[in-house]
Amino acid sequence: MVHARILETEAYGGGDDPASHAFRGPTPRCAVMFGPAGFLYVYRSYGVHWCMNVVTESTGTASAVLLRAAEIYSLPVDGAARDTKSLLLSGPGNLTRGLGITGTDNGQDCCEESTGRVSFQESRVDVGAVRVGCSKRIGLSRGQERLSRYFLEGYPALARNRSRVTKKSTES
DNA sequence: ACATGGATCGCCT
DNA sequence: GGCGATCCATGTA
Numbered sequence: 001m002v003h004a005r006i007l008e009t010e011a012y013g014g015g016d017d018p019a020s021h022a023f024r025g026p027t028p029r030c031a032v033m034f035g036p037a038g039f040l041y042v043y044r045s046y047g048v049h050w051c052m053n054v055v056t057e058s059t060g061t062a063s064a065v066l067l068r069a070a071e072i073y074s075l076p077v078d079g080a081a082r083d084t085k086s087l088l089l090s091g092p093g094n095l096t097r098g099l100g101i102t103g104t105d106n107g108q109d110c111c112e113e114s115t116g117r118v119s120f121q122e123s124r125v126d127v128g129a130v131r132v133g134c135s136k137r138i139g140l141s142r143g144q145e146r147l148s149r150y151f152l153e154g155y156p157a158l159a160r161n162r163s164r165v166t167k168k169s170t171e172s
Numbered sequence: 173a174c175a176t177g178g179a180t181c182g183c184c185t
Numbered sequence: 186g187g188c189g190a191t192c193c194a195t196g197t198a
């Protein structure tokens with residue numbers, strides 16, 4: 001069993017979000033985004049990579065959170081605080097490659113009744129001690145202005161933190 | 173039918 | 186900072 005801690009995500013909406021696959025309504029590819037929360041939406045990117053999302057809103061409302069970076073451990077995350085060995089999976093393509101996620105995982109329940117290879121659970125880390133940064137999403141041709149990318153502070157190896165905006169208004 | 177281009181990455185200069 | 190790899194959903198005819 002592999003354990004991973006999510007470090008970086010991006011939020012995508014539906015008809016209100018021109019950067020979302022669901023912008024123009026359901027298609028065979030993005031149908032899962034219109035389903036219930038807690039299911040995986042996996043798609044092929046640039047013909048090369050797999051990208052992994054978790055659906056977040058109820059049936060009929062398209063939404064998903066793209067997982068962009070994670071840290072994987074051979075132990076549960078709280079144990080890993082002592083065993084500092086971890087592997088950084090930075091970038092959505094690297095993340096799916098490192099976890100072995102492919103198109104065959106698309107549409108799986110990964111929360112309530114996870115039957116597949118992926119399941120999520122509440123973090124055992126002290127969430128109160130974690131600082132979350134926010135920025136524009138990366139690599140878009142539409143909807144670039146939204147500040148819907150979230151990442152843990154203190155991980156410089158994450159995707160370039162350009163256009164960065166944090167809670168401190170003094171930062172540029 | 174066919175053309176297009178993207179929620180990317182790694183390697184090149 | 187630029188480019189090639191490589192697939193397929195989508196738009197247009």
